[in-house]
Amino acid sequence: VAQATTAASQLSGKMAAAAGSGNTLSREVLKWVQSLDLAYSVKNAKRDFSNGFLVAEIFSRYYDKDVQMHSFDNGHSVASKKDNWAQLLKFFAKRNVLPAGEPVTQATVDAIVHCRDGAAVAFINSVYELLSGRRVQKPPEPPAGDPLPAFAKPTASTVLRDSLMDPDMQTTDHSVAEAKMKEKLEAHEADLQTQRLEDPARFAPRDRMSSKVLRGSARTVGAEESKQSVTVKRVNVKTVDAANVAQLRATKEIAAHSARAGMSVTSGSRSVLAMGGDGDPAAMAAAMAAAAVPSAVDVLNEVVMRELAGRDVVHTFDPRKPACLSFVDAVRGMDDFPDDLTAQVVDGFGARAGDLADACAVRPKDFWSVVAVFTPLAVVLPEASPGFAAVTDAYCALGRAMVAKDSSSAAAGNAQALFEDFALPKLCTLLRTHAEKRAALVRVVYSFAGPDVEAHTQAIRSLQTTLDHLPTLMLCMVHCAHNETALALADEHLLDLYLYYCMIGMGMSSPSIRAASVGMLAVILAAKPEMGRRMLDRVAALQDDTWWETRAQVLVVCATLLREVPADDGDGMADRATEIATAVLAAASPPVARVGLAYLAPCLEAHDALVQPFVAALLALPGSVRENLLLAGDAGAPDALVDSGAAAAFHLQPVTNAWPALAVARALAATVAAEGLQNLDVEHFDVLVAALRGAAFNGGTSPGGTDEWLDVFDQLKGFVVVALCDPVCAESAVSVLRTFTFNTERGPSVLEADVRKSAVLGSLIIMHNGSDADGHCRTCAREFLSEVASQGGDFADAVRELLSRFRDGKPDLYA
Incomplete structure (x- = not known):
C-alpha cells in the first residue's frame, strides 16, 4: 500500500508537470506580455487567451488603426469567442499576418477556443516571434520517466468520461458523437489486448483468500476494568476593578513588546524591568510608548460621548458595544437621526485624525476598527448630505496624517498598504454601485497614497485589481486624473498609463465611459499641451457623439488646449481646436452649450476667431440658462455645478468674469x-x-x-x-x-x-x-x-x- 501511494503521488506530479509545460508561457514571453500593459493579467494561458480579447489587445499595440478594442467583447460564451476570433481572422487576412510563417487556420482557432492543452501557448509563442522578431527559447525535453503503473492506466469508464469532456463532442449530431465514443472504446479494447500480450501475469487469475479479522484478547463478560481517578481543582476568580482595565491593557501591551525583546515585566510594579540582563532599553522605550498611546476605539468613543452628551440617543446605545459602533448603528437604524448631528460627530473624528494615526502606527489592527466605523457611514449616508462630506473629509484627514507619520519614520508605504488591505475592498463596492460618490471616494484613495509618482501608480493598480471591473475602473480614472498634480503627470510612465486608459475608453460603446475618457484627456492636456498634436483627431471624431456629456467634454478639451496654446502656435493646434469648438457650439444643446461657453470664455481674448460663434451660441440659449451664465459673479461666489455622473462635475463660473466685454459687444453688433x-x-x-x-x-x-x-x-x-x-x-x-x-x-x-x-x-x-x-x-x-x-x-x-x-x-x- 505504501509503495502504491508513493507511486501515485509521483505519477500525479509527473502528469501535472507534463500538462503545465504545454500551458505555461515561458519567462521571456510572459515578460513581453506584461510589458504591453494589457487590461487583464495572464494567470491561466489557455483560459485567458481562449476568447481572443487579449490577443486582439496585443495586436492593437502594433496595429492601433486596424484593431479597435471597442469591437471586442471580453466574454467567455461561445458566441463571444467566435465573434472575437472571426474579427481577428479578417484582420489577419487583411494585413497578411502570418504567425509561424503560415496563415491562421480555423482548426488552430478551434483548439484555442476549446482550451486544448498547448494550443494557446504555441499560438502566443508564434505571435511573439512575429511581432518582436526574436525566437522563443524552448526548454529542454524532460527525461523519459518510468512507464505508468497498472493502477494508473485508464479504464473503459475513464476513456468514456474523457471523451464526453472533449470539446469536439459538444455537437448536436448524437450519431456522430456515439460513433466517436465507440471508436475510442474499440481503441481502448485493442490497447488492452496488446497489454495482455506484453504482460500476461498482470491479467492472470489470483486466489482469493478469506480475510482474517484481528481480534483482541478474550475477556470475561461483565468484568470491570479499574479506572483511574481524576482530581479537578477549584478555580478561584478574582474580581477586577473597572478602573484598572486600562492599566491591565497597557501592561499587556508592554509584556508583548517585552517578550519579543527578551524583557521581563512584573504587573503592579512601577518599574518595567530591573535594568540588567539582556534587556534592550530602546525596545523597552518603544513598548512603553506604544502602551501609552490610546487605542483608536478609545479615541472614537471619547468623541462620540462628548458630542452626544446630554442627548437621548445615548440611552439607546448597546452597553456591550463600544460607543462608536453604537453610534453607527443609530445612524443606520434611525430614520430621523439628525444629519447635522452626524456631521458634528464625524467632524470630531476628523479633528482627532492625528491621534487615530498614532494609534494605527503602533497597533495596525486599530485601523480596522476605524474602517469599521467610517465605511458603514459612507455607505448609508446620502452623497449630498453634510454627513457624507464629513465622513470623506475625516477619511482624507486620517490618510494624510498616516502618510505624514510614515514619511517621518522608516515605515514608508505602511498607510497605503493598510488601506488597500482593510478599507479598499469595502469602498470598491461603493465605487461600483454609487456613481455619485466616486469623486469623493477616489479622493479618499489618494489621501492614503504618498505624494510620489510610485504611490499614485500603486493606487491605480490597486483600484484595478480590487475592482476587477473595467467599466467602473474607467469611470474612476477621470477622478484619479483630477487628483494628480502637473508634476506627477510630467512623469512619462504615469502619463502613458493615463493615455492608455483614455484611448481605450474613447473607443468603447458606453457613452458614460467615452465622456469620462475625454474628461481625463482634458486633465492630461492641461499638464502636457503638446499631446494635443496627436489627440485632437481622436477628439474630433467624438464631436458628433450622441451623448451630450461627451460633446461637453470635447468643448472642455478644446478650452483647456486653447488656454495653454497661443493663437499663432505654428503647429495648427489652436486653429484645429477652434474649428472643433465652433462645430460643436453650432449644433449644441443647452446643457452642452452651457458647459462649453463657461469653459471657453477665458479663451476669447487670445483667440478672437471664437468670439462670433461664442455670441451666436449664447444668443441661442434659453432665457433661464443664459441669465445664469451672465450673472455678475464675485470672486468668492460659489460655482454653479452641473453634476455629470460619469466624469468629474463641471465647475461653471459666470462668463462675465472672464470674457472680453468689448469684443463680445462688437460681435453682437456685427x-x-x-x-x-x-x-x-x-x-x-x-x-x-x-x-x-x-x-x-x-x-x-x-x-x-x-x-x-x-x-x-x-x-x-x-x-x-x-x-x-x-x-x-x-x-x-x-x-x-x-x-x-x-x-x-x-x-x-x-x-x-x-x-x-x-x-x-x-x-x-x-x-x-x-x-x-x-x-x-x-x-x-x-x-x-x-x-x-x-x-x-x-x-x-x-x-x-x-x-x-x-x-x-x-x-x-x-x-
Missing part, C-alpha cells in the same frame, strides 16, 4: 447687422447689458476705451431707442441709455431734441400714441428722464428741450 434685424430681442439686450457691466468706464476691467464703446453704441443706438416702446425690453434699453448718458462724453446728446434726428422723441410719441397699454414703457421713460434732469446743467436743458419739442409737435398727446 450679428445684428449681418442678420438684418429690425429690432433687438431680449437675448440681445441680455448680452449687451452684461457686456456693459464689464466695460472699463463702467467700473469693469475689460480693455477698450470709451471711443471703442461709443462706436458700438452708434451701431446699436437706433435699436436701443426703439426698444423703449417694447414692454419686455424697455428696462434693458433704459439701462443701456443710462450707461452711455452718465459714463461717456456723449452725455446729454443721447437725447437729441431735433425731430429729424431724435429717435428718443419718436419713441415718446409712439408710446403715448396708445401702443403702451399698461403704461410700463411710459413709466420707464419718465423715470429715466427725471434721473437725467436731476443732474442739472446741460442734462436738465436737454430734457426740457426734448419735452418742449414733444409738446409743440404733439400737443394732444402731451396733454
Whole structure:
C-alpha cells in the first residue's frame, strides 16, 4: 500500500508537470506580455487567451488603426469567442499576418477556443516571434520517466468520461458523437489486448483468500476494568476593578513588546524591568510608548460621548458595544437621526485624525476598527448630505496624517498598504454601485497614497485589481486624473498609463465611459499641451457623439488646449481646436452649450476667431440658462455645478468674469447687422447689458476705451431707442441709455431734441400714441428722464428741450 501511494503521488506530479509545460508561457514571453500593459493579467494561458480579447489587445499595440478594442467583447460564451476570433481572422487576412510563417487556420482557432492543452501557448509563442522578431527559447525535453503503473492506466469508464469532456463532442449530431465514443472504446479494447500480450501475469487469475479479522484478547463478560481517578481543582476568580482595565491593557501591551525583546515585566510594579540582563532599553522605550498611546476605539468613543452628551440617543446605545459602533448603528437604524448631528460627530473624528494615526502606527489592527466605523457611514449616508462630506473629509484627514507619520519614520508605504488591505475592498463596492460618490471616494484613495509618482501608480493598480471591473475602473480614472498634480503627470510612465486608459475608453460603446475618457484627456492636456498634436483627431471624431456629456467634454478639451496654446502656435493646434469648438457650439444643446461657453470664455481674448460663434451660441440659449451664465459673479461666489455622473462635475463660473466685454459687444453688433434685424430681442439686450457691466468706464476691467464703446453704441443706438416702446425690453434699453448718458462724453446728446434726428422723441410719441397699454414703457421713460434732469446743467436743458419739442409737435398727446 505504501509503495502504491508513493507511486501515485509521483505519477500525479509527473502528469501535472507534463500538462503545465504545454500551458505555461515561458519567462521571456510572459515578460513581453506584461510589458504591453494589457487590461487583464495572464494567470491561466489557455483560459485567458481562449476568447481572443487579449490577443486582439496585443495586436492593437502594433496595429492601433486596424484593431479597435471597442469591437471586442471580453466574454467567455461561445458566441463571444467566435465573434472575437472571426474579427481577428479578417484582420489577419487583411494585413497578411502570418504567425509561424503560415496563415491562421480555423482548426488552430478551434483548439484555442476549446482550451486544448498547448494550443494557446504555441499560438502566443508564434505571435511573439512575429511581432518582436526574436525566437522563443524552448526548454529542454524532460527525461523519459518510468512507464505508468497498472493502477494508473485508464479504464473503459475513464476513456468514456474523457471523451464526453472533449470539446469536439459538444455537437448536436448524437450519431456522430456515439460513433466517436465507440471508436475510442474499440481503441481502448485493442490497447488492452496488446497489454495482455506484453504482460500476461498482470491479467492472470489470483486466489482469493478469506480475510482474517484481528481480534483482541478474550475477556470475561461483565468484568470491570479499574479506572483511574481524576482530581479537578477549584478555580478561584478574582474580581477586577473597572478602573484598572486600562492599566491591565497597557501592561499587556508592554509584556508583548517585552517578550519579543527578551524583557521581563512584573504587573503592579512601577518599574518595567530591573535594568540588567539582556534587556534592550530602546525596545523597552518603544513598548512603553506604544502602551501609552490610546487605542483608536478609545479615541472614537471619547468623541462620540462628548458630542452626544446630554442627548437621548445615548440611552439607546448597546452597553456591550463600544460607543462608536453604537453610534453607527443609530445612524443606520434611525430614520430621523439628525444629519447635522452626524456631521458634528464625524467632524470630531476628523479633528482627532492625528491621534487615530498614532494609534494605527503602533497597533495596525486599530485601523480596522476605524474602517469599521467610517465605511458603514459612507455607505448609508446620502452623497449630498453634510454627513457624507464629513465622513470623506475625516477619511482624507486620517490618510494624510498616516502618510505624514510614515514619511517621518522608516515605515514608508505602511498607510497605503493598510488601506488597500482593510478599507479598499469595502469602498470598491461603493465605487461600483454609487456613481455619485466616486469623486469623493477616489479622493479618499489618494489621501492614503504618498505624494510620489510610485504611490499614485500603486493606487491605480490597486483600484484595478480590487475592482476587477473595467467599466467602473474607467469611470474612476477621470477622478484619479483630477487628483494628480502637473508634476506627477510630467512623469512619462504615469502619463502613458493615463493615455492608455483614455484611448481605450474613447473607443468603447458606453457613452458614460467615452465622456469620462475625454474628461481625463482634458486633465492630461492641461499638464502636457503638446499631446494635443496627436489627440485632437481622436477628439474630433467624438464631436458628433450622441451623448451630450461627451460633446461637453470635447468643448472642455478644446478650452483647456486653447488656454495653454497661443493663437499663432505654428503647429495648427489652436486653429484645429477652434474649428472643433465652433462645430460643436453650432449644433449644441443647452446643457452642452452651457458647459462649453463657461469653459471657453477665458479663451476669447487670445483667440478672437471664437468670439462670433461664442455670441451666436449664447444668443441661442434659453432665457433661464443664459441669465445664469451672465450673472455678475464675485470672486468668492460659489460655482454653479452641473453634476455629470460619469466624469468629474463641471465647475461653471459666470462668463462675465472672464470674457472680453468689448469684443463680445462688437460681435453682437456685427450679428445684428449681418442678420438684418429690425429690432433687438431680449437675448440681445441680455448680452449687451452684461457686456456693459464689464466695460472699463463702467467700473469693469475689460480693455477698450470709451471711443471703442461709443462706436458700438452708434451701431446699436437706433435699436436701443426703439426698444423703449417694447414692454419686455424697455428696462434693458433704459439701462443701456443710462450707461452711455452718465459714463461717456456723449452725455446729454443721447437725447437729441431735433425731430429729424431724435429717435428718443419718436419713441415718446409712439408710446403715448396708445401702443403702451399698461403704461410700463411710459413709466420707464419718465423715470429715466427725471434721473437725467436731476443732474442739472446741460442734462436738465436737454430734457426740457426734448419735452418742449414733444409738446409743440404733439400737443394732444402731451396733454
